[in-house]
Every structure is written in structure tokens, then in C-alpha cells.
Amino acid sequence: MSNATDDAEFAGDDTAQIATGNSFVSDLRISLKRWLVKSTRNPFVTFSSLVQPVIFFVLMAEVFGAMAGGTLSQSLGADVDYVTYITPAIMIQSTLAAAAVSGIGVVDDMESGMFDKILVSPMNRGALFLGNVLSEVVRIAVQTLIIFTLGYVLLTLESGASVEGYLQTGVPGLVGILVVAVVFGGVFMAYSNVVALVTRDREATVMIANLLTFPLLFVSSAFVPLDALPAWIRSVAVVNPITYGVDGIRAFMLGRDVLTVVEVTAFSGIWNTVVPAVAVLVGFNLVFGAIAVRLLDRASKVSVK
Amino acid sequence: MQSPQLTSRHESTGDPPEQQLAIDAENVHVTYEDGTEAVRGVDLAVPNGEFFGFLGPNGAGKTTTIKTLATLLRPTRGTVRINGYDAVDSRQAVCKSIGYMAQETSIDEELTARENVRFACELYGVPAAEQDGRIEELLDLVNLGDVADERAETFSGGMKKRLDAATVLVHQPPVVFLDEPTTGLDPEARVQFWNYLEAINERGTTVFLTTQYLEEVDRLCDRLAIIQDGEIVAADSPDALKGVVGGDVLELTLAEPTTEADRAARIARRSDALGDASVETTDTGVTVTSEQAREAVSDLFVSLHEADIAVTGLDVRSPTLDEVFLSVTGESPEGADRDTQRTPATTQEVAQ
Numbered sequence: 001m002s003n004a005t006d007d008a009e010f011a012g013d014d015t016a017q018i019a020t021g022n023s024f025v026s027d028l029r030i031s032l033k034r035w036l037v038k039s040t041r042n043p044f045v046t047f048s049s050l051v052q053p054v055i056f057f058v059l060m061a062e063v064f065g066a067m068a069g070g071t072l073s074q075s076l077g078a079d080v081d082y083v084t085y086i087t088p089a090i091m092i093q094s095t096l097a098a099a100a101v102s103g104i105g106v107v108d109d110m111e112s113g114m115f116d117k118i119l120v121s122p123m124n125r126g127a128l129f130l131g132n133v134l135s136e137v138v139r140i141a142v143q144t145l146i147i148f149t150l151g152y153v154l155l156t157l158e159s160g161a162s163v164e165g166y167l168q169t170g171v172p173g174l175v176g177i178l179v180v181a182v183v184f185g186g187v188f189m190a191y192s193n194v195v196a197l198v199t200r201d202r203e204a205t206v207m208i209a210n211l212l213t214f215p216l217l218f219v220s221s222a223f224v225p226l227d228a229l230p231a232w233i234r235s236v237a238v239v240n241p242i243t244y245g246v247d248g249i250r251a252f253m254l255g256r257d258v259l260t261v262v263e264v265t266a267f268s269g270i271w272n273t274v275v276p277a278v279a280v281l282v283g284f285n286l287v288f289g290a291i292a293v294r295l296l297d298r299a300s301k302v303s304v305k
Numbered sequence: 306m307q308s309p310q311l312t313s314r315h316e317s318t319g320d321p322p323e324q325q326l327a328i329d330a331e332n333v334h335v336t337y338e339d340g341t342e343a344v345r346g347v348d349l350a351v352p353n354g355e356f357f358g359f360l361g362p363n364g365a366g367k368t369t370t371i372k373t374l375a376t377l378l379r380p381t382r383g384t385v386r387i388n389g390y391d392a393v394d395s396r397q398a399v400c401k402s403i404g405y406m407a408q409e410t411s412i413d414e415e416l417t418a419r420e421n422v423r424f425a426c427e428l429y430g431v432p433a434a435e436q437d438g439r440i441e442e443l444l445d446l447v448n449l450g451d452v453a454d455e456r457a458e459t460f461s462g463g464m465k466k467r468l469d470a471a472t473v474l475v476h477q478p479p480v481v482f483l484d485e486p487t488t489g490l491d492p493e494a495r496v497q498f499w500n501y502l503e504a505i506n507e508r509g510t511t512v513f514l515t516t517q518y519l520e521e522v523d524r525l526c527d528r529l530a531i532i533q534d535g536e537i538v539a540a541d542s543p544d545a546l547k548g549v550v551g552g553d554v555l556e557l558t559l560a561e562p563t564t565e566a567d568r569a570a571r572i573a574r575r576s577d578a579l580g581d582a583s584v585e586t587t588d589t590g591v592t593v594t595s596e597q598a599r600e601a602v603s604d605l606f607v608s609l610h611e612a613d614i615a616v617t618g619l620d621v622r623s624p625t626l627d628e629v630f631l632s633v634t635g636e637s638p639e640g641a642d643r644d645t646q647r648t649p650a651t652t653q654e655v656a657q
Contacts, residue, residue: 020401034416112413113407
């Protein structure tokens with residue numbers, strides 16, 4: 001690191017100077033700010049964060065709710081409304097939509113030259129990427145809260161005033177929901193960055209993200225209790241991260257153990273779902289994250305020492 | 306006086322002391338993963354405050370060299386020192402003391418002009434109190450003050466290029482690397498940009514510039530180097546390099562060039578006054594390059610008159626850098642680099 005005394009040594013005159021650079025935290029803040037501003041500028045982001053979840057939520061609650069009501073009563077009892085049941089699925093679906101295209105940011109930066117521009121600057125590389133990740137985390141948290149509120153509104157409209165039981169675990173449960181959503185988002189952010197860094201192509205990244213992620217929603221416990229689904233879907237659901245994301249959030253919403261793909265009884269109540277679900281998601285994070293970090297490191301290895 | 310030979314600066318006497326070198330490259334080789342030797346043993350010694358031009362035909366290694374100097378590529382062999390810092394071992398220190406403008410315009414189109422410059426300020430840690438003033442000043446300098454709060458995606462190519470240039474200079478670095486900064490600018494914007502570069506150079510900034518425009522080098526640069534096939538083939542001041550062409554250029558326009566140009570050329574070749582001259586026929590007449598071109602004008606004119614060849618125009622001038630370039634590299638400087646440019650994807654993969 002250079003310091004102030006270097007200025008005098010190398011400055012051509014009193015105007016030229018050695019830049020001071022920043023601390024890691026400042027670098028992170030600068031990077032995060034840029035990504036957040038970019039998010040608000042992008043109509044695609046607004047659509048997939050706000051408009052799409054609303055449409056999905058309303059349509060699925062109405063259509064699937066009409067069909068799945070009976071199945072739901074059999075699996076979970078008559079007191080669980082379908083709106084409450086699929087709120088976690090919509091949260092996960094929106095998180096997925098946001099996270100699965102997050103790799104576009106890196107590809108865009110490479111195409112626009114911003115990547116090189118930042119590489120020749122003193123900015124910390126870790127801060128560069130972490131800023132992107134944090135902006136997605138912010139977006140996921142905001143989306144999740146919006147959907148949470150929306151679910152409440154839908155339930156109120158449907159069943160009049162009696163909406164107690166929407167969130168069984170209270171404010172701590174809401175924090176838990178956000179944690180599960182973010183950890184789940186991490187899996188697909190990492191996955192998306194891997195795809196982006198391998199293809200280095202914006203369109204390919206979007207296409208592969210959509211191709212894989214949309215069907216994944218249906219081969220999970222997202223919309224219908226698994227015991228009502230064919231055996232092959234139940235088998236796929238065991239290795240599908242969406243199952244763990246949805247069940248993790250659902251446990252907080254319903255205040256009970258809802259995980260059926262693996263039977264855990266070591267803890268009590270919702271923790272029999274939350275602990276294994278988060279553990280599996282962290283595992284996915286570690287695998288995809290390690291690959292993504294490796295690829296990112298390689299992409300910036302051009303110059304690093 | 307500049308040293309005549311960049312490659313032998315340690316032996317020459319007119320060189321600045323070592324620590325005064327803004328750019329100091331020794332025996333730099335850059336080999337890509339596919340085995341392409343883009344740069345093969347380049348030596349450069351650019352003193353503080355110099356305006357240095359870097360020329361070469363398509364794919365000669367200009368961009369690879371400038372990226373290596375700016376720390377974006379790591380030299381396969383050899384050393385690069387910028388402002389006294391090693392580009393590999395003290396990369397961070399080098400990053401803080403340089404500005405780099407890539408050949409491809411590099412701005413964030415989703416941000417406004419002001420936000421782009423502010424982001425650059427923040428990247429380099431320009432104190433918050435100074436940012437507003439500096440942003441204002443830079444945007445005015447590149448004539449984007451009126452559109453400061455509009456998103457860059459609405460800008461023309463030239464405007465984007467100017468915005469990019471503004472972001473390179475936010476931290477007032479002692480050394481700036483500019484890879485074809487004026488390509489794609491209209492003539493008026495180019496002159497504005499030249500004025501700007503002259504201004505920062507006068508303030509003491511060392512400028513390292515690659516370009517396709519030789520008039521740019523002629524006007525701006527104290528010295529230049531020409532690279533070909535990854536090796537520097539000539540390096541000196543523009544005037545000194547013009548000397549290598551072999552004298553002044555005499556252009557004769559004939560009344561009947563199609564029928565009489567060959568005859569006129571024979572007379573010029575036989576002329577004792579012109580001495581060892583190079584003579585070529587052109588569409589309009591004859592071009593003679595000779596050390597004695599100026600002294601021999603009247604003799605040649607008389608000889609042609611005696612041979613009944615009507616001369617309608619006559620011009621004696623110094624050689625241009627285009628002629629220097631042609632004579633040194635055997636290639637015309639015109640062709641743009643674009644076709645042979647590597648994509649960013651492959652430049653990432655330098656053999657370590």
C-alpha cells in the first residue's frame with residue numbers, strides 16, 4: 001500500500017498525485033451502491049421483482065387453490081389456507097428469478113469494459129464481487145417482504161377479517177424467512193455466475209437460467225404436498241434445492257415440521273425442518289460458490305499477482 | 306535532447322536518472338495461452354512528463370503492450386516498472402498511480418454521465434469534498450456538462466468516448482495510458498481532445514498513447530516508438546525519425562502524366578544534382594525523395610524543360626510520419642486494428 005509520502009516522490013508537479021484508494025469496507029459500499037442504482041434503472045428487475053410475483057401469486061392462489069384444497073386438507077389439516085401454503089413457494093420463485101440471472105451483471109461488465117476498468121483501479125476484487133452479491137441480497141429481502149405482505153392482503157380479501165395464523169412464528173419467524181430466502185438465493189446466484197463466467201454471454205445466461213429453474217419449481221414441494229405427487233417427482237424433489245428453500249420458509253409460516261423428503265426428528269418442531277433445510281442449502285452454496293469463486297478468480301487472474 | 310535509442314538507454318548519456326522514469330519496461334515478452342507471442346522483448350523508457358506515442362501496423366502488439374504496462378496483462382518474461390513500482394509485485398501501487406483508457410469505450414450505460422465520473426472518483430478514493438468540483442470540471446472539459454444527468458445509454462459514440470476519457474483522469478494520475486483514444490471521434494472532438502491532452506501533459510502528466518492517426522503523433526508526441534511483430538523497430542522524436550526516410554520529398558505534377566511520367570522519372574534518376582534519390586511515378590507525375598531535393602529543384606526543372614516535359618506543379622516538403630511508417634514497417638498505417646483485435650475473452654487467458 002502506498003501512503004501520502006509517495007505523492008511527493010512521484011508527482012510530476014503539484015497536480016498529479018497517487019490516488020489514495022479505499023478500505024475494504026469503503027470499496028464494498030461503493031460497489032454495492034453502483035449495483036443497487038443499476039437495479040433501480042433496469043426495467044427487467046422491476047418487472048421480475050414486483051410485477052411477476054404479483055401475477056403469479058394471484059393466479060396460482062386462485063387456480064391451484066381451487067384444485068389443491070382437498071389435497072392440502074389431507075396432508076396438513078383443514079386449518080391451512082392455500083394462500084398461506086404457497087406464499088413460501090412464491091417467495092422462493094421470486095428469489096430464484098432474481099438470483100438465477102445475477103450472473104448477467106458480471107457478463108455485462110465484461111462486455112462493457114467496466115470489468116477491466118475496475119481491475120486497473122485500486123478497488124479490492126473481493127469487494128467488487130461481494131457488492132454484486134449484497135445488492136442481490138437486498139433485492140431478495142425486499143421482494144420477500146413484499147410477497148409476505150401480499151399474501152396477507154390476499155388472505156384478508158379471501159377470508160374476511162380472520163387472518164390469525166398467517167405467520168405462526170411471529171417476528172422472529174419473519175427474520176427466519178428472510179435468512180432462508182437469502183441462503184437459498186445464494187445457491188442460484190453462485191450457479192448463475194458459474195453459467196455466466198463459462199458462457200460469457202448475456203443471452204445464454206438468461207436462457208439457461210430460465211430453462212433449468214422454471215421446471216425445478218414443479219418438481220418440488222412448492223405448489224402441492226409431495227405425497228400427492230407421482231413417485232418420480234418425489235425422488236427428484238429430494239435433490240432439488242427448491243424443496244429445501246420452500247419447506248424452510250413454510251416451517252416458519254405454518255409453525256410446524258413440514259419437511260417430508262428427509263425425516264429428521266433430532267430437534268423439536270419447526271427446527272426438524274429448518275435445520276436440515278438450511279444445512280442442505282449451505283451445502284449447495286459451498287459447492288456452487290467454490291466453483292464460482294474459482295472462475296471469477298481466473299477471470300481476473302489476467303493481472304493479479 | 307531525447308536519447309536517440311530507447312533500447313540502449315543505459316549506455317546513452319542524455320537519459321534521465323532511473324527513478325525519473327514514469328514507464329520503464331525491460332525485455333517484456335507476452336505470450337498468449339495459444340502460443341501467440343504478441344510482444345517479444347520490448348524495452349521502453351519514458352521519462353516523467355513525456356508525451357509518448359506508440360505506433361504499429363495491425364496486430365503488431367500495441368494493445369497487448371499497453372495492457373501489460375497498465376497491469377491488465379502480466380508479462381510472461383521481463384519487468385515493467387511504473388513510477389518506480391514493479392507492475393507485478395506492487396500492482397496495487399501501480400494501479401493507484403495510473404489512468405488507463407481502453408480501446409473499447411468502457412462506461413456503465415445504466416448510469417448517468419455524472420454517476421460514471423463519480424463512480425471513478427470513488428474507485429480511486431478521491432475525497433468526497435473534492436468530488437463535486439472535479440466532476441463538474443471534467444464534464445465541462447469533455448463538453449458533457451449539459452447532459453451530466455442523462456444516462457450514458459442515450460449518448461452517441463463520440464460522447465461515450467469523451468465520458469470514458471473524463472473518468473480516466475479523476476484522480477489526476479501522474480501517468481495515463483490511452484489506447485486509441487481518438488478513434489471514432491469526429492474531427493472537431495478530436496482537436497478538443499488533443500487540446501485536453503496537451504493541457505494535462507503541460508501540468509506534468511506523462512502520456513502514453515497508441516493511435517492510428519500519425520498527424521496526432523506529429524502534433525502531440527515528444528517521442529514515439531513503432532512496434533512491428535511484437536518488437537520495437539524504431540524509436541525517436543518525430544523529426545529524427547523523418548530523417549530515416551532519406552531526405553526531403555519533391556513532388557512534380559506533369560501536364561501529361563500518363564505519357565510523360567516514365568520519361569520524367571528516368572531524367573530524375575540520371576540527375577547528378579539529386580544524387581542518391583528514390584524516384585517513383587504517381588498518377589499525377591513523379592515523386593522524388595532525396596537529401597538534395599531542395600538544392601536540385603532548379604537543375605531538375607531545367608532538365609525537364611529541355612526534354613520538352615511540361616511541369617504544371619512543384620512541391621518540396623519534409624517527409625510525413627506516414628512515409629516514415631511505410632519506410633520502417635513496409636506497411637501502410639491506414640488499416641484499422643479492429644479485425645486483428647483479440648476479444649476480451651482471449652486476452653484474459655495469458656500464459657502465466
